[in-house]
Amino acid sequence: MTTSDPWRLVGEVESLGLVSSSMYELVVGLEDVVSFRPGQFCMLNLGGGREMVLSRPFSILAVDGNRVTLLFKAVGSGTRAMATCKPGAPVVFLGPLGQPFPSPDTATAGQTAPRHLLLAGGVGLPPLLAWQRAWGREGDLYLFGGRDGGDVPWSLVSEGWRCSVDRHVDVPRNVDAFVGNVVELAREILGSVDDEPRRVLACGPLALLRAVTAFAGERGWDCRVSVEERMGCGYGVCRGCVVPRADGEGYLTACHDGPVLAADAIDWKCFGRAEGGSPPVSAIGCNRPEQDTKS
Amino acid sequence: MMRRPDWLPFDPGGEFRLGPRVLPGRVWTASGCFGYGLTGRDIKASDGGSPFDGLGAVVTKTITTSPRQGNPPPRIWDAGSGALNSIGLENVGLDRFVDEIIPALRQDRVPFVASIAGTRPGEFGDMTRRLVAAAADCEHWHGVELNLSCPNVAHGGVDFGRRPETVRDCVEAAVAEVTDRIVLAKLTPNVASIAELATAAADGGAHGVTAINTLLGMDIDLATGQPVLPLRRGGYSGPAILPVALAKVDEIVRESGLPVVGVGGIGSAEDALKFFAVGAVAVQVGTSQMNDPFSAAGIAGVFNGS
Numbered sequence: 001m002t003t004s005d006p007w008r009l010v011g012e013v014e015s016l017g018l019v020s021s022s023m024y025e026l027v028v029g030l031e032d033v034v035s036f037r038p039g040q041f042c043m044l045n046l047g048g049g050r051e052m053v054l055s056r057p058f059s060i061l062a063v064d065g066n067r068v069t070l071l072f073k074a075v076g077s078g079t080r081a082m083a084t085c086k087p088g089a090p091v092v093f094l095g096p097l098g099q100p101f102p103s104p105d106t107a108t109a110g111q112t113a114p115r116h117l118l119l120a121g122g123v124g125l126p127p128l129l130a131w132q133r134a135w136g137r138e139g140d141l142y143l144f145g146g147r148d149g150g151d152v153p154w155s156l157v158s159e160g161w162r163c164s165v166d167r168h169v170d171v172p173r174n175v176d177a178f179v180g181n182v183v184e185l186a187r188e189i190l191g192s193v194d195d196e197p198r199r200v201l202a203c204g205p206l207a208l209l210r211a212v213t214a215f216a217g218e219r220g221w222d223c224r225v226s227v228e229e230r231m232g233c234g235y236g237v238c239r240g241c242v243v244p245r246a247d248g249e250g251y252l253t254a255c256h257d258g259p260v261l262a263a264d265a266i267d268w269k270c271f272g273r274a275e276g277g278s279p280p281v282s283a284i285g286c287n288r289p290e291q292d293t294k295s
Numbered sequence: 296m297m298r299r300p301d302w303l304p305f306d307p308g309g310e311f312r313l314g315p316r317v318l319p320g321r322v323w324t325a326s327g328c329f330g331y332g333l334t335g336r337d338i339k340a341s342d343g344g345s346p347f348d349g350l351g352a353v354v355t356k357t358i359t360t361s362p363r364q365g366n367p368p369p370r371i372w373d374a375g376s377g378a379l380n381s382i383g384l385e386n387v388g389l390d391r392f393v394d395e396i397i398p399a400l401r402q403d404r405v406p407f408v409a410s411i412a413g414t415r416p417g418e419f420g421d422m423t424r425r426l427v428a429a430a431a432d433c434e435h436w437h438g439v440e441l442n443l444s445c446p447n448v449a450h451g452g453v454d455f456g457r458r459p460e461t462v463r464d465c466v467e468a469a470v471a472e473v474t475d476r477i478v479l480a481k482l483t484p485n486v487a488s489i490a491e492l493a494t495a496a497a498d499g500g501a502h503g504v505t506a507i508n509t510l511l512g513m514d515i516d517l518a519t520g521q522p523v524l525p526l527r528r529g530g531y532s533g534p535a536i537l538p539v540a541l542a543k544v545d546e547i548v549r550e551s552g553l554p555v556v557g558v559g560g561i562g563s564a565e566d567a568l569k570f571f572a573v574g575a576v577a578v579q580v581g582t583s584q585m586n587d588p589f590s591a592a593g594i595a596g597v598f599n600g601s
């Protein structure tokens with residue numbers, strides 16, 4: 001796979017199907033071929049007109065010529081509209097965008113290619129599944145976490161993936177699912193000490209990324225996370241999608257500097273809303289300078 | 296190519312004069328929605344076009360004298376018929392704009408208008424003077440757009456841009472520094488009479504006004520009962536505000552007679568024509584340009600037949 005410039009292409013929905021109780025697989029056919037690297041994303045505008053005022057970001061799972069496959073969950077107005085779209089519905093696609101996950105060859109200075117530990121939660125699966133398909137090797141470990149058995153897209157994680165579920169319901173009889181979160185599963189498999197360092201790649205909800213970062217930090221492992229932030233443009237012009245920098249010097253953008261970032265480049269204390277509907281961290285003492293209503 | 300409507304007194308595709316300048320086109324990108332005019336050049340389309348094709352000007356992201364980090368995220372939200380934003384004027388500051396952005400724009404031959412914001416009238420003059428010193432020989436630099444909706448420390452936090460006298464003073468300070476560049480005053484719609492502000496800008500010697508900046512807006516996340524933006528309220532833009540923007544432009548044209556650059560909700564050539572119909576001399580594309588990097592170039596293409 002080679003890097004490629006982003007393209008703005010029109011196209012249409014080719015197919016839509018469920019791959020778990022809550023996860024959809026969407027295939028769009030575009031007017032031209034595209035390529036991507038695992039971890040890159042696209043901005044998708046369903047309707048192609050102005051039904052969506054802002055396009056929505058989605059990781060790219062696969063590209064086959066002019067056909068692009070995405071996985072998504074219906075969480076709000078835009079994704080609900082996508083979940084009910086029909087083949088032939090027009091789309092506008094902008095991609096591939098952003099920085100990909102490193103390939104195994106991009107070893108840290110002076111080291112040989114490390115073994116990898118991939119952790120995906122929910123719709124964090126596509127970029128890591130794409131990475132496994134492109135670069136996976138013997139010795140790498142692939143872990144996927146879902147809410148319960150129904151939430152896991154079993155057909156997609158059949159090859160080499162181990163799964164964790166929060167609740168042990170609807171798990172097919174012939175599979176072995178760990179009860180707990182995906183980081184607990186990693187601890188279970190790797191034990192408290194590991195022989196060889198691994199590079200950790202993760203994508204999923206913020207709580208997962210925090211836990212993975214802490215886990216990798218304990219062992220001193222290189223950790224790359226794919227972050228989510230609300231996006232305006234997706235191509236680096238609006239400064240909408242910012243992620244606080246670890247050095248306190250302002251922000252990185254999820255769309256241009258990311259979405260894949262080194263975990264230690266992020267100020268985790270100031271990143272994201274506190275879970276469970278509490279006030280945003282900005283309102284609970286994460287002091288960064290300007291605070292006004294101006295655009 | 297679109298047939299020019301009989302009622303339109305000018306060719307929407309050609310170059311045009313505004314104050315002391317001739318600009319290459321009437322379709323511009325709006326401040327804050329296309330960065331500094333340096334990003335997006337690598338984006339391709341199947342017809343071989345570029346997002347910069349046919350643009351009359353890129354109005355660069357508003358800069359302030361010192362860099363600003365901007366507001367905490369989330370900063371942007373699709374509120375249904377429009378977008379809410381709370382970027383907080385994150386920008387690189389005047390020094391980097393002069394040292395890095397202007398040389399790159401000059402090299403890429405991007406026609407641009409620099410948007411600036413200050414906290415007192417004299418600062419608009421000082422910033423303009425720096426720009427003139429740095430770009431006087433750059434034929435692609437057409438002038439400044441004064442973003443007059445910044446909190447004014449000198450007046451107890453009341454937006455400067457809402458007081459006609461300050462609007463006049465800011466414009467006057469900038470106009471005093473230029474000879475052959477445009478000074479545009481960008482007006483806020485969040486006032487009782489926008490025409491009064493335009494008249495004040497005319498008194499200060501502005502070559503025109505840009506209208507409108509975002510409307511003050513808000514949305515609630517029903518899952519939490521909390522505002523979606525950490526700072527509660529933000530700027531509302533996009534398709535929903537087009538009729539409001541059109542009414543404001545109409546009011547300004549009729550009451551002040553100043554040339555108006557229309558902005559608000561424009562996403563198609565038809566939308567742009569509505570602004571020309573009420574008397575705007577040029578238009579800017581904001582939210583739609585974020586949504587689609589070819590939005591403004593596409594509209595320009597309809598007008599100039601490419």
Ligand SMILES: Cc1cc2nc3c(=O)[nH]c(=O)nc-3n(C[C@H](O)[C@H](O)[C@H](O)COP(=O)(O)OP(=O)(O)OC[C@H]3O[C@@H](n4cnc5c(N)ncnc54)[C@H](O)[C@@H]3O)c2cc1C
Nearest residue numbers: 056057058059072073075076077078079123228229230259
């Ligand atoms: C780089 C990137 C890659 C992504 N890849 C995928 C993917 O492969 N599959 C997938 O299902 N989703 C992905 N997302 C998230 C997806 O973009 C959002 O779910 C979508 O924009 C929600 O739109 P909506 O209109 O349905 O929701 P809204 O009505 O706008 O919001 C509904 C809920 O979703 C949350 N939300 C909305 N946008 C985001 C966002 N950008 N990040 C985090 N939470 C958000 C909101 O806080 C809210 O609680 C990705 C996001 C980013 C930034």
Ligand SMILES: Cc1cc2nc3c(=O)[nH]c(=O)nc-3n(C[C@H](O)[C@H](O)[C@H](O)COP(=O)(O)O)c2cc1C
Nearest residue numbers: 295325326327357442507508532533559560581582
């Ligand atoms: C994300 C975003 C950032 C903006 N930043 C600025 C800015 O820095 N300076 C400014 O004068 N206007 C700014 N604006 C306002 C736009 O230039 C424009 O006036 C407004 O959005 C209305 O036009 P639209 O509906 O086409 O977006 C911003 C708007 C958005 C959506």
Ligand code: FES
Nearest residue numbers: 232233234239255
């Ligand atoms: S979404 Fe606009 S800069 Fe990232």
